[in-house]
Each structure stands twice: as structure tokens, then as C-alpha cells.
Amino acid sequence: MAHPRRRSRIAQSLPHFPIKAEAVPAWNLPSYVLGQAVTPDHHLVFKQVSHQLKPLLEIVYPQDIATRLATEIFDLIQGTLCPSGQENLRKWNHNNVLLITYGDSIVDGERPPLEVLAEFLENHLEGTVTGVHILPFFPYSSDDGFAVIDYLQVNPELGGWEHIKRIAQHFNLMVDLVINHVSSQHEWFQQFTAGELPGRNYFVTGDPGEDLSQVVRPRSTPLLTPVETATGIRHVWTTFSADQVDVDFENPDVLIEYVKIILAYVQAGARYIRLDAVGFLWKKRGTNCMHLPETHAMVRLFREILQMIDPGIALITETNVPNRENLSYFGNRNEAHMIYNFSLPPLLLNALLQGRSDHLKTWMMSMPPAPIGCAYFNFTASHDGIGMRPAEGLLSDDEYEQLIDTMRKHGGKISLRTRPDGSQSPYEINISLFDALKGTVNGEDQWQVERFLCSQTIMMALEGIPAFYIHSLLATHNYTEGVEKTGHNRTINRYKWDLEALEAALADPTTPHAKVLKELTRLIKIRRQQTAFHPNATQYTLHPLNPALFAFWRQSLTRDQSIFSVHNLSDKPQELRFSNLNLVSTDDWFDLISDDKFADLDMVYILKPYQSVWITNKVNSAQDETMPTLL
Structure with a gap:
């Protein structure tokens, strides 16, 4: 069950931020008021929340524990449930950097330092x-x-x-x-070494004699670390370092x-x-x-909870x-x-x-578009x-x-x-x-x-x-x-x-x-105006004959803006033949970065060493784009 002291710490340690909610009701419970006492509508909300969470919890835990967890999670989030539980497909657009x-x-x-950082951000990067x-x-x-x-x-x-x-x-x-993982100085781990609840059961332990050779390691340090506890030496799982002790989500x-x-971070x-x-x-x-199935189930669970509250x-x-x-x-x-x-x-x-661009192109062609609602x-x-x-x-x-x-x-x-x-x-x-x-x-x-x-x-122009x-x-x-x-x-x-x-x-x-900083600020501000740079806008790898060039095409969701993003990866001038880009002849084309205009679509353009061009048919496409409705 919930640990009362931790609940009070959340309330006391964080500033209050109102949870933002969508205006469109989706729980189909018009008489439901957030945070009210138990009512029939409250019961229906609990039933719906439980219905969405339990299948995910049951991937990981036995049915009786999954049922208990669904109730505990509902108790935690019921006061912050958003009236709209529908997926928000407009969390981002071309403007996000x-x-x-x-x-x-x-x-x-x-x-x-956080005060200094805030001041610097406001003075130099607000609007960027x-x-x-x-x-x-x-x-x-x-x-x-x-x-x-x-x-x-x-x-x-x-x-x-x-x-x-x-x-x-x-x-x-x-x-x-x-x-x-948490620090070995975390309160939970101090409880573990002292044999006290709740931390006593919060960590993954192992036997140094068991075969753990298959475990993927991001470090060259030992996977198991011996620690002195109230019940003797125990070996805890430390994927990253002896000071970073892995918590046990089986509990x-x-x-x-x-x-x-x-929930505390959302409130913050x-x-x-x-x-x-x-x-x-x-x-x-x-x-x-x-990447075990249980890990993926946890990610799905966290996403579901966040969607319910905001x-x-x-x-x-x-x-x-x-x-x-x-x-x-x-x-x-x-x-x-x-x-x-x-x-x-x-x-x-x-x-x-x-x-040269060969490996970059090969990888890019193998990358699927991010699913709608993802980036x-x-x-x-x-x-x-x-x-x-x-x-x-x-x-x-x-x-x-x-x-x-x-x-x-x-x-x-x-x-x-x-x-x-x-x-x-x-x-x-x-x-x-x-x-x-x-x-x-x-x-x-x-x-x-x-x-x-x-x-x-290049990074700014890519899908995402x-x-x-x-x-x-x-x-x-x-x-x-x-x-x-x-x-x-x-x-x-x-x-x-x-x-x-x-x-x-x-x-x-x-x-x-x-x-x-000056040039990146300029480029970022240009980038933020182009709907063809929406994170989910079309991306297609281009194949200029020159291997020193890396080129790809972006097209806005409404298909009214195209940007041909072309980059010289070398320290020598390189030729770009516009005939290789398939520019529509009825449009006027120009480079967003240099503002060069291109009247002759059969021309050969010379890219200076490491020069980039964003060749487009439209200026300042700043209107918001609506994501397609999902069936």
C-alpha cells in the first residue's frame, strides 16, 4: 500500500503547479467532478481506469496483485485525471526545439546555478x-x-x-x-542494509556463483556488488556502478x-x-x-497513466x-x-x-517513419x-x-x-x-x-x-x-x-x-517556421550521383511545402545538379539558408565546403498542422 510518509514528502517538497487538462470530455461521465467523494460516477471512472491498466499489469504480476495495483494507482491519480483521456496527436509540431x-x-x-541557467536561457535562448x-x-x-x-x-x-x-x-x-537504479545512499538502500521496510525488499540481489554471463553490460565493472547487511553479506545487482543499485520491479x-x-514531476x-x-x-x-517483455509492459503502463492525467x-x-x-x-x-x-x-x-554519405544514406533508408503520435x-x-x-x-x-x-x-x-x-x-x-x-x-x-x-x-532537417x-x-x-x-x-x-x-x-x-551560437540561433528560427519540418512530415532519401552530398526531401503534412535538404559533407566544393532533385517547374524555388533564388531548374549549383541548403517552394509556413484522425 502507499507509504504515508512519502506521500507527505511529495506534497511538501514540490511547488504547486496546476495540472493542465484538455477541454474535451472523453470519460463519457459528464457528471464526474475531479476529486469529489465516492459516487456512482466515481465507481464508473474507477472501472474504466482499472480496465485500461489491469491488462498491462497482468503481463507483469499475478492477477490478484494486478487488481490491487490498479486500485492503488487509481487512488493516486484520481484527483488529477484529465477530462479528456483521448490521445493528443498535437503534442508537437515543426516549432519544437x-x-x-x-x-x-x-x-x-x-x-x-539554476538561477544563473534560467537567466542565461531567458537572455540568449528564449524565442530560439x-x-x-x-x-x-x-x-x-x-x-x-x-x-x-x-x-x-x-x-x-x-x-x-x-x-x-x-x-x-x-x-x-x-x-x-x-x-x-538509485544511489547506495538513497533511503531505500539504507533500509535494505538495515533490514527495514520498505526498502528491505526493493533491490535485485544475486548469487556470485550463478551464471550471469548473458547479461548485457554497459560497463566493465562487476555486475554484482557485495554489501554488508543486517543479515550478512548480500550481493546486489549494479548494472552501472557499485554506487548505483538496481531496484526490483518484481516487487x-x-x-x-x-x-x-x-506524478510529482508532472506536478512540478x-x-x-x-x-x-x-x-x-x-x-x-x-x-x-x-528489453524484456516486462520492461515494454512497464513503458506502456507509464504512457497510459500519463495519458490519463495529461x-x-x-x-x-x-x-x-x-x-x-x-x-x-x-x-x-x-x-x-x-x-x-x-x-x-x-x-x-x-x-x-x-x-561521403553512403553509410548515412543506407541507415536513413532503413529507418521507418515514426508512427503517428510518436517521434x-x-x-x-x-x-x-x-x-x-x-x-x-x-x-x-x-x-x-x-x-x-x-x-x-x-x-x-x-x-x-x-x-x-x-x-x-x-x-x-x-x-x-x-x-x-x-x-x-x-x-x-x-x-x-x-x-x-x-x-x-542536418540534424535540424531530419524527421523528428x-x-x-x-x-x-x-x-x-x-x-x-x-x-x-x-x-x-x-x-x-x-x-x-x-x-x-x-x-x-x-x-x-x-x-x-x-x-x-549566432548562426545556430538564426538557423533554428528559420527551421521553426517550416511546416515541412514537422516531426511527422514526409521524409525521402535522395540519391545525387555525387557521394559527397547527403540529400533528402521533406514535405509538409498538407503537402503544400517541400524542402530539399542538401549538404556537402566534404572539404571541397561540390556540384549539385538541380535536375537530380525533381523540382516542380511551376513553383518558385529558393534556399531558406542563403536566400538564393533559383530560376533555372537545370542549373548546376556549387556547394562550398560543408555548405547546406534548404531549397523550398514556400516562405514562412508557420501555420499549425493538424495530424490525421486515427481510426
Whole structure:
């Protein structure tokens, strides 16, 4: 049953945000008033909610437990049920662009970092990005926030809930739910070691003598960690590190705890809920413990609950795995609303290092359109490294090794994982993306800014919602000194800017920081006006004869705007023959980026090194587009 002390902590620790509700009733219960005492209508609402949740719960739990859980979840959400339980197919459009940042990516040494971040966002990025993913801002013990000590508090070193609220009032807020594990300092784990309820039964344990070799590992550290408890030494499951202990969702009380946390984040203004490392959630001996049916059922359950309380909230899964496995989290358009497009960063990086588009095109042609009501979350850099597992099978062995070698030459680090056979292989490349593109496989050159901007322009044009890591917008270099201080490879791309130094760098138009932010701001604002860039608009891979060109066609949902997105991936000028693009002769065509007009559709256009063009037949298509009605 619900833990009363935790319920009071949720109420006391979070600022109050009214839950937004749709205006169209869909529960078919016109006399139902949210939060009222038990009535016949209340009983009907419970029956309908239970009818939707129980089939998912019964995939995971015995029938009697599923029935109990459906009742407990209803008790938690009944006061926030949205009058419209219908799916919202207009959660996003061409206007959506996100920023990814830590709460302390910018500091001034005096004010809470979240206050500094809020000010910087309002001064520099309001009107540019529409949403902000603040990486875990909770008290933590390691892994830069991903070993959470308390899900319901803001790390006092960053600020307080009032600062989160300020950002949420200006931007759509994305919050992490670190769902696979908690810090070894979390209250639940302290209860586990002391043999106290409820945490005593909240964690996955194992026998060091059992065969767990099939378990997929993202790290090279031991899977089981011995800990001293009130009943002696026990070995807990630690997928990521000894300080990050895996919770046990086989215990239904653990599920209830995380439902409470999700509701707390919604109350705190979250419009996106990111399920961190969700692919590892369910453990079953004799399997690889990845993407198990129970895990997918949990994602479906969380989506269903969110839809009941606010259909405008999007659920995002973070699964840094090979492409086919990643795509599975769309389910039958009933799991994640968005999935990270993990294959994009390594393939795009490789294409720009090699100066040719073949692997990028092959991958893109194999990517299915996102189902209606779902979208790709496109990114090229993040707080983590550039994942190499999503590139498995997509690059030749020689190119794979050349990519790794070039990244080392550009100052990058390589993090390893342990395979089932005990061998180790690259898990991710740790590097600032700006410095990753300081040259090609042939060495460094003068095209770093242009090459980097090309990478971001491609990402913006692809099917999906674009997300920029703050250090990409700011063209931050490798933080090599940070790696030396922390001993952690990922620190290389987690620099903390001093606000005064950053403002000085941005005020100097000759710095790469100023050049990149100014041009990306301009491009983002252009992009946000084009309905052909709707996350679900048509995308078709083009095949210009020149392998140095990467080209694709986007068409708006209403088919009135086309954009031919063409990019020179090389450090040499390249010819683009318009006759290869099939431009409709009755339309007037021009480039959104340069504003060049094209009267002659048989012309040959010369693309400068790393130049991009968005060739369109329509200006400023800013009207909202209605998604098709689903049967």
C-alpha cells in the first residue's frame, strides 16, 4: 500500500503547479467532478481506469496483485485525471526545439546555478529553443546526477524548486526519471542494509556463483556488488556502478513508488518524462536482461497513466543500443512517444570525417517513419559520449577503427563495456562534438566551424524533434583538465562555463562560441517556421550521383511545402545538379539558408565546403498542422 510518509514528502517538497487538462470530455461521465467523494460516477471512472491498466499489469504480476495495483494507482491519480483521456496527436509540431543541459553548466560563483541557467536561457535562448531538458538536478552521490539520493528534492548546490519552476514557466520542461537504479545512499538502500521496510525488499540481489554471463553490460565493472547487511553479506545487482543499485520491479511496491515520482514531476511542470536506461529495468535469469517483455509492459503502463492525467505530456525512452532494439520502444504506437535517435551521432560523425554519405544514406533508408503520435528525438551530442553500440553492423570494421583512431587524435577518450564472452569493446566515444569535428580522417584543417554547423543543420532537417546539447550551441572545447581531475572520461564534455567568461566569449564575434551560437540561433528560427519540418512530415532519401552530398526531401503534412535538404559533407566544393532533385517547374524555388533564388531548374549549383541548403517552394509556413484522425 502507499507509504504515508512519502506521500507527505511529495506534497511538501514540490511547488504547486496546476495540472493542465484538455477541454474535451472523453470519460463519457459528464457528471464526474475531479476529486469529489465516492459516487456512482466515481465507481464508473474507477472501472474504466482499472480496465485500461489491469491488462498491462497482468503481463507483469499475478492477477490478484494486478487488481490491487490498479486500485492503488487509481487512488493516486484520481484527483488529477484529465477530462479528456483521448490521445493528443498535437503534442508537437515543426516549432519544437529542445536544449539539453546540466543545472550547473553555467555558474557565476555567487548565485544558485539554476538561477544563473534560467537567466542565461531567458537572455540568449528564449524565442530560439522551446524546451529544456535539465539533466538530473537531484541530490546524488556519483555519475554526475545519475546516482539519485532523493527523487523529490532539488540538489541544494544547484538551487531549489522555485528555480525549476521559473524555467518551466518559460520553456517546456523535460525531467529525468532514473528508473533502473538509485544511489547506495538513497533511503531505500539504507533500509535494505538495515533490514527495514520498505526498502528491505526493493533491490535485485544475486548469487556470485550463478551464471550471469548473458547479461548485457554497459560497463566493465562487476555486475554484482557485495554489501554488508543486517543479515550478512548480500550481493546486489549494479548494472552501472557499485554506487548505483538496481531496484526490483518484481516487487509491486517499487512500481507504486515510481508512479508517485512521475506524478510529482508532472506536478512540478514536466512536459516530457525521460526514462533513463529503461532497457535494463527487468531482470530474468537465463536471459540478457535487456528489453524484456516486462520492461515494454512497464513503458506502456507509464504512457497510459500519463495519458490519463495529461495527454499533452510525452514519454521518452533512453536506450543506447543497436538500432533495431531501439525502434522496438515505439511498440505498436503504444509505448514511448519519442525515442532517442541513437544511430544518428556516430553515423553523422563518420560521414563528416570520411566526406561521403553512403553509410548515412543506407541507415536513413532503413529507418521507418515514426508512427503517428510518436517521434524521433534527434541529437548529435549529449552529456554522455557518442554511443558506438548503435553503429554496430552499420559501419565496416575498417571505418569503425578509423573513427575510433581519429577521435583519439582529436583528444577524445574511449569508454569500454564487457561483452558476454568477457572481452571488452568500445561503448562510447567521449569528446566534445565541436572538437570531434576539428578535422577529418586526413587530419585537422581550417573547416571546424563550417563542418560543425553542417552537422547541426542536418540534424535540424531530419524527421523528428531536434535537441541541442548546450555545449554544442556554445562550441565548447574538450574539457581535458576535468578528466584529469575526476578520472572520468565523460567529464570531457561536461564543462562548467563561468558566466562572465561565457558572456565575454559570446560578445566577441571572432570566437567560435559567438560564431556558432549566432548562426545556430538564426538557423533554428528559420527551421521553426517550416511546416515541412514537422516531426511527422514526409521524409525521402535522395540519391545525387555525387557521394559527397547527403540529400533528402521533406514535405509538409498538407503537402503544400517541400524542402530539399542538401549538404556537402566534404572539404571541397561540390556540384549539385538541380535536375537530380525533381523540382516542380511551376513553383518558385529558393534556399531558406542563403536566400538564393533559383530560376533555372537545370542549373548546376556549387556547394562550398560543408555548405547546406534548404531549397523550398514556400516562405514562412508557420501555420499549425493538424495530424490525421486515427481510426
